[in-house]
Amino acid sequence: MNLEKLxxxxxxxxxxxxxxxxxxTTFMTMAYILAVNPIILSDAGxxxxxxxxxxxxxxxxxxxxxxxxxxLSLCAGSxxxx
Numbered sequence: 001m002n003l004e005k006l007x008x009x010x011x012x013x014x015x016x017x018x019x020x021x022x023x024x025t026t027f028m029t030m031a032y033i034l035a036v037n038p039i040i041l042s043d044a045g046x047x048x049x050x051x052x053x054x055x056x057x058x059x060x061x062x063x064x065x066x067x068x069x070x071x072l073s074l075c076a077g078s079x080x081x082x
Contacts, residue, residue: 030059034059037052038051
């Protein structure tokens with residue numbers, strides 16, 4: 001399987017190494033959100049298991065929507081901060 005042809009890497013001005021690093025970075029960011037979000041919201045009285053599940057499902061839905069409908073390589077999750 002030729003990844004260049006499958007993902008149109010040259011057309012998108014990227015390469016396999018860049019995409020692997022981006023994938024690892026995105027995975028680590030989403031893992032952080034899934035770990036931290038339930039902790040923060042459980043301090044506000046919410047069930048941490050329910051918050052974890054809701055965060056995971058909402059992130060999955062938004063990411064699939066961006067990938068399929070918008071044809072963007074984005075990962076969408078909850079945000080923290082100002």
